[in-house]
Amino acid sequence: MRERTRELAGTLVFPLAGLALITGIILLGGKSPVQGFAALISGSLGGAFALAETAIRACPLLLAGLGVTIAFRAGAWNIGTEGQIYVGALAVVALAPALGMLPAPLAVPAGLLVAAVAGGVWAWVPAFLRTRRGVQEVISTIMLNFVAIQLVSWCVHGPLKESTGQFPYSNEIPAALMLPRLLPPTRLHLGVVFALAAAAAVWVFLFRTVRGFQLRAVGASPEAALHAGIRTERSVWSAMAISGALAGIAGAVQLMGVSHILFEKFSPGYGYTAIAAALLGGLHPVGITLSSGLLGALEAGASAMQREAGVSTVIVYLVQGVIILSVAHQAARRRAVTEAIRQRGAQEV
Amino acid sequence: MAALLQLKDITRDFGTVRALDGVSFEAAAGEVHALLGENGAGKTTLMNVAFGFVRPDHGEIIFDGRRYTAMTPQAAMAAGIGMVHQHFKLVEEFTVAENVALGSPDYGEALRPSEHSRLKSIIRDTGLDVDPSAVVEDLPVGLRQRVEILKALFRGSRLLILDEPTAVLTPRETEDLFRVLLRLREQGTGIVLITHKLDEALSLSDRVTVLRNGKTVLSRPAAEVTQAEVASAMVGRELDSGARDLPIPQEDILLEARDLSSPETGQQPAQEISFALRAGEILGIAGVEGNGQTALADLLAGVLAPQSGSLLLAGRDVSREGVDGRLRAGLAHIPGDRQTQALLLEFPLRENLLLGRWPLGEFLRGPFLDLGALSLSTREAIEAYGIRGATVQTPAMSLSGGNQQRFVVARQLGAKPRVIVAVNPTRGLDVGAIEYVHARLVEHCERGGAVVLISTDLDEVLALSHRILVMYRGRVAAEYPRGARREDVGLAMATGRAA
Structure with missing residues (x-):
């Protein structure tokens, strides 16, 4: 019983401390915490508009988070989702004139495919460098983020600048490439359905196919996978390529569903938040669906909070930080238990 | 003989499994004590309790007259307990002397190359023949084990715990090891030998203790027990012994x-x-x-x-x-x-x-x-x-x-x-x-x-x-x-x- 109480206290300590901290900071800013939190909730969950905003903000997080999951499960640390998002969107914009000639039912899948290939190739390069040259993918994927972001920046200042040549953003994509709205006048678009379908597909892939099992085996123990005849190199390549493809699709969905143009800072760090979403969701498609929903809700609520209670959106990043810390704390506790069991196993050898 | 280490009524649970259930154990100076048991019987866990890797839920540890409710590896080493694990913990790129120096309070002494240094005299006294300036990665397994033992002795260990020491050795190396252990015993070092090889345990030890399912099932002077007795104590039933009859191979x-x-x-x-x-x-x-x-x-x-x-x-x-x-x-x-x-x-x-x-x-x-x-x-x-x-x-x-x-x-x-x-x-x-x-x-x-x-x-x-x-x-x-x-x-x- 005492154990149980301690467990519960351990689980709650971070969220409660975090809540207290945030309340204190809002008070210090001379605003009402009650009003602030109320706006946060109503802006993300109160009504169709708020829910639609939450969903479209969760959408790129979910898609990219699924990509992160596949890579991490295979033991490949793809920190490059941000860059893969940019590259995915860039590829669609670059080919938009051609893609736009296709009839709408073909243009959208073709656009997603183009983005998937671009993101996949962008992520496969670090995988190749790791398996053949021993380059740490943690470093190379991050570096490729900067390359991708600068590449987009150069493109929208140069070859892809809008037709009048005045502003540093691309032309609007052709209508055939725009994702249909599901519930006008809200901005909810078809991409949300794609994201949920992707979550289901990733679940089936990871837990119900031999290939998915092989990826997880390579991630859990490359040595055991090797001795079981699994091609570890190929597994890492395909995990990274799928991972990058999903991130690329996340970029395309954001472009085709929401922004319709490409510009600098196109992604406000979706790729990094997606990593948080993936870890928060326990690298499991169901968990990531929930965690990206939560993070999406926070982002949607943030603007409402600033508008209605005058509390800066920065507070939301504080909330995100607290959530991530508390999850990390939980994970560390779980790991300590696992480690104790493993120690016992090791002793018995 | 005076008990150097006494473990009294040690109990330890791992989750729902009771790894040790009221086990008592004694090791004396100048005595080889063999600790036998099946896997999961708790023998390594028991020694990890003595060395401070595992904290007991219940029971006490007395070493050299001092009482501990829980040991830590630091305290154990300072008090004079040395443990040689099954998997060696050596820095392969370092020399023997550097490995001995690592983590030792008088590391300077270990690194001194003179013939009169303490390391050299330990090597001479014990017969643990190994060149202090040799790099560990160049040494065969048998010699690496000697380095582990040297490390423990250099820190002043009066009780040496060896976990399955012969598992990786050739018959020749095993003989050499035993000669060293007998010499250490003569010099008054207490030795606990965790092993599953019965003949070794009986030929070398003064005392044999068998654990089964976290309990002591046998603890007697080695001279008084037979291999068969110890074997059946370990598994809790009689075993068929001797070489197996093999089928006759076919032509293809x-x-x-x-x-x-x-x-x-x-x-x-x-x-x-x-x-x-x-x-x-x-x-x-x-x-x-x-x-x-x-x-x-x-x-x-x-x-x-x-x-x-x-x-x-x-x-x-x-x-x-x-x-x-x-x-x-x-x-x-x-x-x-x-x-x-x-x-x-x-x-x-x-x-x-x-x-x-x-x-x-x-x-x-x-x-x-x-x-x-x-x-x-x-x-x-x-x-x-x-x-x-x-x-x-x-x-x-x-x-x-x-x-x-x-x-x-x-x-x-x-x-x-x-x-x-x-x-x-x-x-x-x-x-x-x-x-x-x-x-x-x-x-x-x-x-x-x-x-x-x-x-x-x-x-x-x-x-x-x-x-x-x-x-x-x-x-x-x-x-x-x-x-x-x-x-x-x-x-x-x-x-x-x-x-």
């Missing part, structure tokens, strides 16, 4: 290696290995660890592609097949390290079954996994091999070492292979589990299969093989028929020349 050749050589991978490569294995035959590959057996095992299993030469399985060339292709062709392997090579420790048993069997495609329904069939096969393996308390969802890491190995053997035999390549299939297992694994391998031969048994345990190879090849520096140095003398094979292992 199942596996043939022709001048197999491995590529350079940083470990000792195997070179120009040739043999022919008949149906119903067990071919033993003996050798001191690090003489190319790992490379040979990888070549046979398909983990490594050969540099040259070929491998024929029932007449078909499988040299270019990987592990998966060879399994489909009828060759299964039991890797040498179950925890890192054969199992995914965090994964449930069901997925661990899949790990070894996926190439056969038997658990597929269309493109998807047939979890029902997978669970059924896993449950069958669990039941047929008597893996108590496990379900298809049990993670592999929560099984004891013996049960992990039973599961791996069950899984690979379940693939119904014609040839099995087994690498150290009983390393670290207890008497009961060894008997079990051996019986399964012999059974496989009786059904017309064949086995390549690669083992560093010479007794195992002698007991189980129709023929024995001795590997030395990557080559086959000698071949012996069944019934060869242990001394002869041991000599060939150590020198690379047939006696």
Whole structure:
């Protein structure tokens, strides 16, 4: 019983401390915490508009988070989702004139495919460098983020600048490439359905196919996978390529569903938040669906909070930080238990 | 004799498992105390309590008259307890002296090269002959063990705990070790020897203690007990002893290696290995660890592609097949390290079954996994091999070492292979589990299969093989028929020349 109480206290300590901290900071800013939190909730969950905003903000997080999951499960640390998002969107914009000639039912899948290939190739390069040259993918994927972001920046200042040549953003994509709205006048678009379908597909892939099992085996123990005849190199390549493809699709969905143009800072760090979403969701498609929903809700609520209670959106990043810390704390506790069991196993050898 | 270490009424739970249940234990100065037991019996856990790696839930530790409710490794070392683990904890790039200095309070003294230094005099007094300026990675296993013992002695250990010290040694090295231990005993050092080799325990020790399921079942002077008594105390029943009757091999050749050589991978490569294995035959590959057996095992299993030469399985060339292709062709392997090579420790048993069997495609329904069939096969393996308390969802890491190995053997035999390549299939297992694994391998031969048994345990190879090849520096140095003398094979292992 005492154990149980301690467990519960351990689980709650971070969220409660975090809540207290945030309340204190809002008070210090001379605003009402009650009003602030109320706006946060109503802006993300109160009504169709708020829910639609939450969903479209969760959408790129979910898609990219699924990509992160596949890579991490295979033991490949793809920190490059941000860059893969940019590259995915860039590829669609670059080919938009051609893609736009296709009839709408073909243009959208073709656009997603183009983005998937671009993101996949962008992520496969670090995988190749790791398996053949021993380059740490943690470093190379991050570096490729900067390359991708600068590449987009150069493109929208140069070859892809809008037709009048005045502003540093691309032309609007052709209508055939725009994702249909599901519930006008809200901005909810078809991409949300794609994201949920992707979550289901990733679940089936990871837990119900031999290939998915092989990826997880390579991630859990490359040595055991090797001795079981699994091609570890190929597994890492395909995990990274799928991972990058999903991130690329996340970029395309954001472009085709929401922004319709490409510009600098196109992604406000979706790729990094997606990593948080993936870890928060326990690298499991169901968990990531929930965690990206939560993070999406926070982002949607943030603007409402600033508008209605005058509390800066920065507070939301504080909330995100607290959530991530508390999850990390939980994970560390779980790991300590696992480690104790493993120690016992090791002793018995 | 005065008790140096007293463990009183030690109890320790791991989750729901009671690893130690009111165990008391004493080690005296100038005495060798053998601690025996099956895997999971608690012997290593008990010594980890003494050394401070594991905190007891209940009980007390008295060392040299001082009372501790819980030890820490730092306190244990300061008080004079030294532990030599099964896996050495040495910095390979450092010299012997540097390793001894590492973490020692008077490291300066250890690094002093003069003939009168304390390190040199310990080496002279104990017979732990090793050059302090040698780099550890250049030393064979037997000498590395000496470095571990030197480390403990240099810190002033008066009680030395050795965990399965002979598991990695040649017969010759074992003799050397025992000479050192006897000398240390004369000088008043207390020694606790964790082992599963009964003859060693009885020949060397003054006292024998046997643990079973976390309880002491026997603790008597070594002179008063027989091997049979100790063995049955360990497993809790009588054992059939002696060499096994092996089936008579048939005429047809199942596996043939022709001048197999491995590529350079940083470990000792195997070179120009040739043999022919008949149906119903067990071919033993003996050798001191690090003489190319790992490379040979990888070549046979398909983990490594050969540099040259070929491998024929029932007449078909499988040299270019990987592990998966060879399994489909009828060759299964039991890797040498179950925890890192054969199992995914965090994964449930069901997925661990899949790990070894996926190439056969038997658990597929269309493109998807047939979890029902997978669970059924896993449950069958669990039941047929008597893996108590496990379900298809049990993670592999929560099984004891013996049960992990039973599961791996069950899984690979379940693939119904014609040839099995087994690498150290009983390393670290207890008497009961060894008997079990051996019986399964012999059974496989009786059904017309064949086995390549690669083992560093010479007794195992002698007991189980129709023929024995001795590997030395990557080559086959000698071949012996069944019934060869242990001394002869041991000599060939150590020198690379047939006696």
